[in-house]
Amino acid sequence: MTDRKTKGREIRNASYGAEGVKYWENLHAISPAHADAIHEYVFGTIWDRPALDPRTRHLLTLVIAVSMDAMTEVMMQTRGALNRGASREEILETILHCAPYVGFPKTNHAFRAAKSVFDQWDEKHEDWKPLVTE
Amino acid sequence: MTDRKTKGREIRNASYGAEGVKYWENLHAISPAHADAIHEYVFGTIWDRPALDPRTRHLLTLVIAVSMDAMTEVMMQTRGALNRGASREEILETILHCAPYVGFPKTNHAFRAAKSVFDQWDEKHEDWKPLVTE
Amino acid sequence: MTDRKTKGREIRNASYGAEGVKYWENLHAISPAHADAIHEYVFGTIWDRPALDPRTRHLLTLVIAVSMDAMTEVMMQTRGALNRGASREEILETILHCAPYVGFPKTNHAFRAAKSVFDQWDEKHEDWKPLVTE
Amino acid sequence: MTDRKTKGREIRNASYGAEGVKYWENLHAISPAHADAIHEYVFGTIWDRPALDPRTRHLLTLVIAVSMDAMTEVMMQTRGALNRGASREEILETILHCAPYVGFPKTNHAFRAAKSVFDQWDEKHEDWKPLVTE
Amino acid sequence: MTDRKTKGREIRNASYGAEGVKYWENLHAISPAHADAIHEYVFGTIWDRPALDPRTRHLLTLVIAVSMDAMTEVMMQTRGALNRGASREEILETILHCAPYVGFPKTNHAFRAAKSVFDQWDEKHEDWKPLVTE
Amino acid sequence: MTDRKTKGREIRNASYGAEGVKYWENLHAISPAHADAIHEYVFGTIWDRPALDPRTRHLLTLVIAVSMDAMTEVMMQTRGALNRGASREEILETILHCAPYVGFPKTNHAFRAAKSVFDQWDEKHEDWKPLVTE
Numbered sequence: 010m011t012d013r014k015t016k017g018r019e020i021r022n023a024s025y026g027a028e029g030v031k032y033w034e035n036l037h038a039i040s041p042a043h044a045d046a047i048h049e050y051v052f053g054t055i056w057d058r059p060a061l062d063p064r065t066r067h068l069l070t071l072v073i074a075v076s077m078d079a080m081t082e083v084m085m086q087t088r089g090a091l092n093r094g095a096s097r098e099e100i101l102e103t104i105l106h107c108a109p110y111v112g113f114p115k116t117n118h119a120f121r122a123a124k125s126v127f128d129q130w131d132e133k134h135e136d137w138k139p140l141v142t143e
Numbered sequence: 144m145t146d147r148k149t150k151g152r153e154i155r156n157a158s159y160g161a162e163g164v165k166y167w168e169n170l171h172a173i174s175p176a177h178a179d180a181i182h183e184y185v186f187g188t189i190w191d192r193p194a195l196d197p198r199t200r201h202l203l204t205l206v207i208a209v210s211m212d213a214m215t216e217v218m219m220q221t222r223g224a225l226n227r228g229a230s231r232e233e234i235l236e237t238i239l240h241c242a243p244y245v246g247f248p249k250t251n252h253a254f255r256a257a258k259s260v261f262d263q264w265d266e267k268h269e270d271w272k273p274l275v276t277e
Numbered sequence: 278m279t280d281r282k283t284k285g286r287e288i289r290n291a292s293y294g295a296e297g298v299k300y301w302e303n304l305h306a307i308s309p310a311h312a313d314a315i316h317e318y319v320f321g322t323i324w325d326r327p328a329l330d331p332r333t334r335h336l337l338t339l340v341i342a343v344s345m346d347a348m349t350e351v352m353m354q355t356r357g358a359l360n361r362g363a364s365r366e367e368i369l370e371t372i373l374h375c376a377p378y379v380g381f382p383k384t385n386h387a388f389r390a391a392k393s394v395f396d397q398w399d400e401k402h403e404d405w406k407p408l409v410t411e
Numbered sequence: 412m413t414d415r416k417t418k419g420r421e422i423r424n425a426s427y428g429a430e431g432v433k434y435w436e437n438l439h440a441i442s443p444a445h446a447d448a449i450h451e452y453v454f455g456t457i458w459d460r461p462a463l464d465p466r467t468r469h470l471l472t473l474v475i476a477v478s479m480d481a482m483t484e485v486m487m488q489t490r491g492a493l494n495r496g497a498s499r500e501e502i503l504e505t506i507l508h509c510a511p512y513v514g515f516p517k518t519n520h521a522f523r524a525a526k527s528v529f530d531q532w533d534e535k536h537e538d539w540k541p542l543v544t545e
Numbered sequence: 546m547t548d549r550k551t552k553g554r555e556i557r558n559a560s561y562g563a564e565g566v567k568y569w570e571n572l573h574a575i576s577p578a579h580a581d582a583i584h585e586y587v588f589g590t591i592w593d594r595p596a597l598d599p600r601t602r603h604l605l606t607l608v609i610a611v612s613m614d615a616m617t618e619v620m621m622q623t624r625g626a627l628n629r630g631a632s633r634e635e636i637l638e639t640i641l642h643c644a645p646y647v648g649f650p651k652t653n654h655a656f657r658a659a660k661s662v663f664d665q666w667d668e669k670h671e672d673w674k675p676l677v678t679e
Numbered sequence: 680m681t682d683r684k685t686k687g688r689e690i691r692n693a694s695y696g697a698e699g700v701k702y703w704e705n706l707h708a709i710s711p712a713h714a715d716a717i718h719e720y721v722f723g724t725i726w727d728r729p730a731l732d733p734r735t736r737h738l739l740t741l742v743i744a745v746s747m748d749a750m751t752e753v754m755m756q757t758r759g760a761l762n763r764g765a766s767r768e769e770i771l772e773t774i775l776h777c778a779p780y781v782g783f784p785k786t787n788h789a790f791r792a793a794k795s796v797f798d799q800w801d802e803k804h805e806d807w808k809p810l811v812t813e
Binding site for chain 6: 310314317318322323326
C-alpha cells in the first residue's frame with residue numbers, strides 16, 4: 010500500500026516536475042516536519058481527494074496566490090495548471106476574474122507573472138514537465 | 144441590443160435572486176457610480192465572458208472570500224454557486240482546499256458560514272432562488 | 278507648556294467627541310501603556326504636525342480602514358472626517374476611489390458603514406460632536 | 412500506542428476544555444477531513460513537539476490572531492494561554508508588543524477581546540477549564 | 546465626443562508619462578479585457594470625477610499601496626503625485642501618517658521606495674514626466 | 680538620566696548590530712519623525728518593558744513578519760533572535776508553528792529566509808553582532 014507521503018510526492022511530481030522536487034526537497038532539508046506535512050497532508054490527503062480534479066485545484070490555488078500577492082506561487086500554480094490540462098486562456102481568465110474582488114494591483118502583478126511562465130515554457134520544459142512515477 | 148448594465152443585472156439576478164436585488168440596489172442608492180461599475184463591469188463584462196462558466200466563477204470567488212475572511216461574501220458565493228449548479232460537496236471541498244494555503248482559522252469560519260447557508264436553504268428559498276428575466 | 282499626551286487628547290476630542298473619550302479611556306483602563314502611546318505618539322505627535330490638516334488625515338485614515346476591511350474604524354473615520362469639515366460627498370468619493378485598488382467587497386462594506394453614520398448623525402449628535410477644550 | 416488524532420484531541424482538551432470539544436466536533440460534523448487534519452496534523456503533530464511548550468505556542472498563536480484581526484481566535488488563544496499557565500499580564504504585554512508592527516486598530520480590537528475573556532473567566536469556568544484525559 | 550477609454554488614457558498619461566504607457570500597454574497585450582477595464586473604468590470613470598482632484602487621488606492611492614505593502618505601486622503613486630502637484634513633503638507626511646495604522650514595517654518599506662523615486666527624478670525625467678495629449 | 684530615544688538606540692544596537700544602525704539611521708535621514716518614533720516608542724518604550732524579555736519579543740515579532748509575508752523582517756528578526764539568545768531550533772520551530780494558521784506559502788518563504796541568515800551568519804558576523812554601548 011502506498012503511504013500518504015509517497016502518494017503526495019507522486020501528485021507533486023505530476024504537477025511541478027523536477028523544479029518541484031528541488032523546491033520541496035530543499036524545504037525538507039530545512040524543516041523535515043514541515044515538508045512532511047506538505048507531502049502527507051497537502052498533496053497526499055487534500056489533493057488526492059476525487060471531489061475536485063487537479064486542474065481545478067490549480068485554478069483555485071492560483072486565485073489564492075493572486076489574493077496573497079504571492080508571485081512565486083502564481084508562477085508555480087500557472088505551471089501546475091498547464092501540466093494538469095488547463096489552457097493559457099483559462100489561466101488568464103482566472104486572473105481576470107480576480108480583479109474586481111482583490112483589486113487591480115495584485116491582478117496586474119499576476120498577469121505579468123503568468124506571462125513570464127508562458128514565455129519561458131519551451132526553454133524550461135525539462136525542469137517543468139510532469140515527472141511520472143512508474 | 145441589451146446594454147452591459149442590463150445584462151449585468153440579469154446575470155446578478157440568476158446568481159443571487161431577490162436578496163441580490165436588494166443588496167445591490169441598496170448600494171446603488173448610496174453610490175450610483177459604484178453600483179453602476181458593478182453592474183456594467185463586474186457582472187456585465189467579466190461574468191458575461193464565456194471562457195469560464197458561472198458555476199466555476201462562483202467557486203473561484205468563494206476562494207477569494209475565504210482568503211479575505213469575508214463571511215458575508217462566503218455566504219453570497221455559496222448561494223450563487225448552488226444556484227448555478229454546484230453541489231454542496233463541491234462547495235465544501237473548495238473550502239477544504241483553501242486550508243493549507245490561507246490557514247485554518249479562515250477556513251474554519253468559512254465552513255460554518257457555508258453550513259449556515261445550507262441550513263437556511265429551504266426556509267429562505269423565495270429570497271435566494273434565481274430570478275430569471277424573460 | 279502642553280505636553281504631548283494632553284495635546285493628543287485635545288486633538289482626539291475635536292475629532293471624535295464624547296464617544297472617543299469613552300473608547301480610548303476604556304482602552305486606557307485595559308492597557309495604560311497602549312493608550313498612552315496613542316495619545317502621545319499618534320494623536321499628540323503625528324496628528325499635530327501641520328504638513329497635513331485633520332480633514333485630510335481623516336480621509337487618509339478612512340482609506341486605510343477600507344483597505345483593512347475594518348468597519349468600526351470606517352465609522353470612526355467617517356465621524357471624524359465630518360467633524361473636521363469633510364462633506365458627505367467627499368467621504369463617499371473617497372470610498373469609491375478605493376474600489377479598483379482594494380476590491381469591491383471591502384468597498385461595499387465601507388459604503389454601508391459610512392451610510393449608517395450619516396443615518397445616525399442627528400440622533401447621536403451629543404455623543405459624536407467635537408469636544409473642544411478651553 | 413496513542414495515534415496522532417487521539418493525541419491531538421487530548422492536547423486540544425487541555426487547552427480549550429469543553430468549549431473546544433464543541434467547536435471542533437461541530438466542525439467535524441461539517442467536514443470530517445478538515446477536522447481530522449486539525450486533530451492529526453495541527454494539535455497531534457505540531458503542538459505535540461517539545462521544542463516549544465504549549466504556553467509559548469498560545470502566545471505565538473495569539474500574535475497571529477492579532478495580525479489577522481480575528482477576534483474569535485484572539486479569545487480562543489487568550490483562554491488557551493491562561494489554561495496553559497500564561498498570566499494576564501503576559502497576554503496583555505503580547506498584544507501591546509504587536510501594536511507597532513500590525514498597527515493600532517487591530518491591537519485595539521485585541522485588547523478588548525482579551526479583556527472580555529478575563530471578565531467572563533469565572534462565570535464560564537465550567538466550559539473553559541482544561542479537560543484532562545485519564 | 547471623447548469616449549471613456551480615450552479619456553482614461555489621457556488621465557493616465559498626465560499622471561505616469563511614457564513609463565505608464567509602457568506599463569499599461571504591455572498589460573493590454575497580455576489581457577486586453579483587463580487593460581480596457583483599467584482605462585475605461587478606473588482612469589476614464591473614477592479618476593475623471595471632479596469630486597476629488599488628481600493630486601488627492603494619488604495621495605489616497607499611495608495610502609492603499611502602503612497598506613498593501615506594494616512597493617511598485619508606492620513608487621508609481623509617488624511619481625503620479627509629484628506629476629499632479631504634490632510636494633515631496635506631502636508625500637513623506639502621507640507615508641508617516643500610515644505608520645500607526647498599518648504598522649512600521651510597511652511604512653519603512655514605503656519611505657525607502659519614495660526616496661528611491663526622489664533620487665531618480667532628474668535622471669528618469671523623460672520617462673516619468675506627464676504626457677499631455679493635444 | 681537616559682532618555683527614551685537613547686535607550687531605544689541601545690536596545691536596537693544589542694539586537695541588530697551595525698546593520699541595524701545603518702538601517703534605522705538611513706530611515707532617520709528620510710523621515711526624522713518616523714525614526715524618532717521607532718527609537719522612542721518602539722524600542723525605547725515597548726521593548727524596554729520587563730514583562731517580556733528580548734528573546735521572546737524577537738520570536739513574537741518573527742511570527743508577525745511571517746504573517747505579513749515580509750522577508751526583510753523575517754531575516755531581521757532571525758538575526759535579532761539569535762543575538763538575544765534564541766537557538767536555531769527555536770527559530771525554525773516558531774516558523775513551523777505558523778504554518779497551519781497563516782498558510783504554507785508564507786511559511787515556505789520564511790523557512791528559506793531564516794536559512795539564508797543561518798548560512799551567512801559567520802561571513803556577516805561583523806555587521807550583525809550586537810553593538811553594546813558602554
